[in-house]
Amino acid sequence: MRRKGLASMAVQSVEPSTTCVDLGPAVALSCRECGERFGLGPIFACALCFGPLEVAYELPAGDSEALRKRIEDGPANIWRYAPLLPVPAGVAEKPNLNPGLTKLVRADNLARELGVTGGLYVKDDSGNPTHSFxxxxxxxxxxxxxxxxxxxxxxxxxxxxxxxxxxxxxxxxxxxxxxxxxxxxxxxxxxxxxxxxxxxxxxxxxxxxxxxxxxxxxxxxxxxxxxxxxxxxxxxxxGSKTLAYEICEQLGWRLPDQIVVPIASGSQLTKIDKGLKELVALGLVEDRPYKIFGAQAEGCSPVSRAFKDGHDVVRPVKPDTIAKSLAIGNPADGPYVLDIARRTGGAVEDVTDEQIVDAIRLLARTEGIFAETAGGVTVGVTKKLIEDGVLDPSLTTVVLNTGDGLKTLDAVAAGPTATIRPSLEAFRAAGLAGR
Amino acid sequence: MRRKGLASMAVQSVEPSTTCVDLGPAVALSCRECGERFGLGPIFACALCFGPLEVAYELPAGDSEALRKRIEDGPANIWRYAPLLPVPAGVAEKPNLNPGLTKLVRADNLARELGVTGGLYVKDDSGNPTHSFxxxxxxxxxxxxxxxxxxxxxxxxxxxxxxxxxxxxxxxxxxxxxxxxxxxxxxxxxxxxxxxxxxxxxxxxxxxxxxxxxxxxxxxxxxxxxxxxxxxxxxxxxGSKTLAYEICEQLGWRLPDQIVVPIASGSQLTKIDKGLKELVALGLVEDRPYKIFGAQAEGCSPVSRAFKDGHDVVRPVKPDTIAKSLAIGNPADGPYVLDIARRTGGAVEDVTDEQIVDAIRLLARTEGIFAETAGGVTVGVTKKLIEDGVLDPSLTTVVLNTGDGLKTLDAVAAGPTATIRPSLEAFRAAGLAGR
Known part of the structure; x- marks a missing residue:
């Protein structure tokens, strides 16, 4: 009943807004379940089947070389992909935070520790203006x-x-x-x-x-x-599609073989898949198989549980984990995540809070990247999937770090090795030199 | 006596390192006081006069257009300026954090509040890998x-x-x-x-x-x-020269009229001046006057005090301020800062801890940038200098934010407006809607 109420309210509120809305290549909203289309408006559920709505586009057809050049010549942020996003043409000139084009870090030190030989990358979204994706x-x-x-x-x-x-x-x-x-x-x-x-x-x-x-x-x-x-x-x-766009562009317009994505509501993972498929359809990358892996914390792992149990539906849980940014017990896009992980040959896995902290320290120690707990989840899950033989270490692998360690300081109880008086004697006594 | 000891030790340690050192265009170290030159080595004080050493270059001569293009085609970090830095040619391929090319944010909202009409920009170095310059x-x-x-x-x-x-x-x-x-x-x-x-x-x-x-x-x-x-x-x-390079490149290869820089040791300010002068000498920007302003916290304002008193030397103080990243009571480059501020027609000013916090909130509220206390110092000093008629609001002005608010959380006691039960009644009672 509540869902129905929301949906009908949503349909009502679309009407005054559907005219004269310029959102670039976005032409409609379409239901992910039944395919019914609606005008662009502030609505989110299908009036017929209550399925989630997503943006439908008329994307630039034809000359993929010209599109690639247009993107490469664009601003050093997500607006370089404006032709593929529901935003007006002049978006880059409006006052906004201009996120994106964060570093794709080649993580050779981490790769050595994990035994990855096919190239390991961390997409580090802590570089965004407020330090998360x-x-x-x-x-x-x-x-x-x-x-x-x-x-x-x-x-x-x-x-x-x-x-x-x-x-x-x-x-x-x-x-x-x-x-x-x-x-x-x-x-x-x-x-x-x-x-x-x-x-x-x-x-x-x-x-x-x-x-x-x-x-x-x-x-x-x-x-x-x-x-x-x-x-x-x-x-x-x-907006999450831009992660897929950037990863491919930063790999030299190439799909990664494997990508490890954290799951909160699951939306990010589904949109990364959508973004990768769009790049293929537009001829911007060569069409080849890729696998998407989902990562959760054990204390909030409803999607991982469903994946392992072979279920199509996700049973809500009450979260209990230090990875609070992933602590969504009833993930709206859970079923779609399961579908994508299975379709692409990926998997969904989870790690304990202790493994999360270990992974945060591992990433910091090897690459100088201080991740949020969510980054500990993806790195920890990557490690586990390699150890379990699920993730192939000989393939190009991208791990997402979606947030910043400065926001989850309490998770890592790191402090000084020693506290001393400012004297050589005190330092000698601390036994830290020449180790 | 201690200085002499350091200097002679420094001379000794240079010898084994002066051969075969490839640091790109860097050819020597030269004394900032007496001009004496030394080979490239891990030394920092002149063996003759104990003055500080700085890097001397053979910079690329001649074709400034070719150099500009080489920079623009370079990596999206400080290594685009490798031809102007003491680093080997292949530096971009080595494992390092690749900082730089942080956003130069056009701050129109802040400009309106401060009455700046000539263009106000925040160089936001919180975007670096560990979120500071x-x-x-x-x-x-x-x-x-x-x-x-x-x-x-x-x-x-x-x-x-x-x-x-x-x-x-x-x-x-x-x-x-x-x-x-x-x-x-x-x-x-x-x-x-x-x-x-x-x-x-x-x-x-x-x-x-x-x-x-x-x-x-x-x-x-x-x-x-x-x-x-x-x-x-x-x-x-x-490394601080790259701030000057980036600001000019991001302004379209143009010098700013005014730039407001925080002072800790004072090194950053002197190197920004050095970087600006290099760009002029290389023909990358047009030679025109610029003013450099220094910013300190009142609780650690030895350079500001000396500037106001008309002194050439800086009298050390014991710091007492929330701006801990600027809390250097005996700033090594203080005298050079005084010289640059006076020579360029700038000034050195300080603000109280309360003004620092107000400025952090002002920048956050207007531009969505959460600065460290040091950023509160520069924004606060900018405001004060405008109010006092020292900084000209009709000129293009760049304010540095050198760090991230997440590292100085205690300085801003910000918290929820209200904490309520999850009900419409509770929210109505909180009186926040429709304000």
């Missing part, structure tokens, strides 16, 4: 919010999104009001609050926050609000 | 350390440098042992420790840490150690 999805949602005339940006968040929305709203000239579980890491709370918008702690889990936001959308209290990951979700999600 | 200087020091055969990287640090050295050492295959004051911010301590090197807390101020490191260099305990900001300092310092 969320800047990508929010940047797209901001353009949709402009197009639909919203004045307040909102979201439910496990932390990274809150900071990304707060920052993007500040720069783009929106008000913001974001909702987080009340018990998040200090770094994420301060970062969400510092941009001057409203920040509301919700007494409950992320799933409680999410449910609350869905209610708020149907209520007059939320009128004029663009919830980036609810009523702007179809646009927002498309 | 220190990645630039360390990257150069790593190449010098390789050239001189060091196996351990070390430094004295107010925090940002510790993380940058730890990360760079991990990736480049060095051991590391870094020294920090024992009372640093948690974010900086964890970040310095996570890369797996040794981290030593020193019971004292940064100046105590620095003195201790100078002693350690002269002692067998420190043998084989490259202290990036002591015996590798001449090379290290050159």
């Amino acid at each position: 969320k800047d990508r999805v929010v940047a797209i949602a901001v353009e949709a919010a402009r197009a639909f005339g919203f004045t307040t940006l909102s979201c439910s968040s496990t932390g990274n999104l809150a900071g990304a929305v707060g920052a993007a709203a500040a720069r783009a000239g929106f008000k913001s009001c974001v909702f987080i579980p009340h018990d998040l890491e200090a770094g994420k709370v301060v970062m969400a609050a510092v941009y001057g918008g409203d920040l509301v702690g919700i007494e409950g889990t992320y799933d409680d926050v999410n449910r609350f936001c869905s209610e708020l959308i149907g209520d007059p209290l939320g009128e004029g609000w663009g919830f980036v990951n609810v009523n702007l979700r179809p646009y927002y999600g498309e | 220190k990645d630039r200087v360390v990257a150069i020091a790593v190449e010098a350390a390789r050239a001189f055969g060091f196996t351990t990287l070390s430094c004295s640090s107010t925090g940002n440098l510790a993380g940058a050295v730890g990360a760079a050492a991990a990736r480049a295959g060095f051991k590391s042992c870094v020294f920090i004051p024992h009372d640093l911010e948690a974010g900086k301590v964890v970040m310095a420790a996570v890369y797996g090197g040794d981290l030593v807390g020193i019971e004292g101020t940064y100046d105590d840490v620095n003195r201790f490191c100078s002693e350690l260099i002269g002692d067998p305990l420190g043998e084989g150690w490259g202290f990036v900001n002591v015996n590798l300092r001449p090379y290290y310092g050159e």
Whole structure:
């Protein structure tokens, strides 16, 4: 009943916005389940079957060389891919945070430790403006919010999104009001609050926050609000495609053989797959097989569980893990993730909190990259999949780090080796020289 | 006497290293005071007058268009400027963190609040791999350390440098042992420790840490150690020139009219001036006047004090400010900073801790950039200099943000606007909707 209510509300609210909306190559929303098409508007569920809506495009046809050159000559951020995104042509000139084109780090030291011989890369999205991949999805949602005339940006968040929305709203000239579980890491709370918008702690889990936001959308209290990951979700999600675009461009316009992606709602993984398929369809990369692997924390592993059990549906869980940015117990795109992992010959795996911390330290020690717990999950899962013979170490492999270790400091209890007086005697006594 | 000891030790240690050292266009070290030249080696003080040594170059002469194109076609990091830096030609292929080419953000919202009409930009170095400008200087020091055969990287640090050295050492295959004051911010301590090197807390101020490191260099305990900001300092310092190069390139190969730079040791400001002058000499930018402004925290403002008092020397102070990354009470390059500020028609100013926090919030609220306290210092000083009629708001102005707010969370006591149960009633009662 609630789903039906949301869907019909969503259909109503599309009407005033479907005319004169310029979102570049985006021409409609289409239902992922039944294929029904709707005009571009702030809607997210199909009015017929309640399936999730996603953006349908008329993508540039024909000359792939010209498109590649256009991209390469574009700005050094996600807007170089504007011809493939639901954004207006002049997007690069509007006030936004210009995320993307983060480093694809060739990780030879880590490869040696893990026994990878086919080339190992870390796509390090901690280089984004608020230091997580969320800047990508929010940047797209901001353009949709402009197009639909919203004045307040909102979201439910496990932390990274809150900071990304707060920052993007500040720069783009929106008000913001974001909702987080009340018990998040200090770094994420301060970062969400510092941009001057409203920040509301919700007494409950992320799933409680999410449910609350869905209610708020149907209520007059939320009128004029663009919830980036609810009523702007179809646009927002498309931002994750840019990870796929960048990885391929940075590999020299080549598909990776294997890619390891963290799973929270599962949206990112599905959009990476969508992005890879688009590049093939556009002739920008050669068509060859690739495998997508999903990574979860054991304390919130409903998709991994379903994958191992051979199920098509995902049974919700109550999260209990240090990887709070992945702590979504009821992942909306779980079934699609299962489908993609199986179709591409990938897998979904999970690691314990202890393995997450070990993996954070491993990545830091080998490559000088300080990852968030979510990065510990992907690196830890990569290690496990290699050890289990599931991931092929002779193939080109890309591991995503979607966030920054500075936001999850408590997870790694790292401190000084020694604390001493400023004297050579004290230093000698500490026994650190010449080791 | 101590200075003499250091200098003669430095001369001794140069000898084995002066042959076969390939540091690109760098041909010698020259004394900033007396001009005496020395071979390239791990030395930092003139054997004749004890003045600081800096790198002397044979820079590419002649065709400035060809050089500009070579830079523009180079990698998207500081190595695009390798022809102007003391690094070997193949530097971009070596394992390092590849910092630089951070965003130059056009800050129109902030400009409106400050009344700047001539174009205001924030050079946002929080986008570097470990989220501070220190990645630039360390990257150069790593190449010098390789050239001189060091196996351990070390430094004295107010925090940002510790993380940058730890990360760079991990990736480049060095051991590391870094020294920090024992009372640093948690974010900086964890970040310095996570890369797996040794981290030593020193019971004292940064100046105590620095003195201790100078002693350690002269002692067998420190043998084989490259202290990036002591015996590798001449090379290290050159990394800051890349800030000047990038700003000009990002402005379309044009000098800014005014630039506001934080002062810790003062090295960064002097090297930015050096970089700007080089671009003029090479014909890469048109020669026109520019003004350099220095920014300090009131609680550690020895250079600002000397500037206002009309002195040429800087009287050391005991720091007491939340801007810990600038808390150097005895800034080595203070006199040179005074000279540059006066020569270019700039100034040196300071702001209180309260003004620093206000400025952090101002920058976050207007541009979505969460700066470290050092960024609060530069933005706060910019505001003050405009209000005082010292900085001309009709001119193109660049303000440096050299670090990341996530590392100085305690400085901004930002938190949720409200914490509520997940219900519409509770949200209505909080009074946040429709504001």
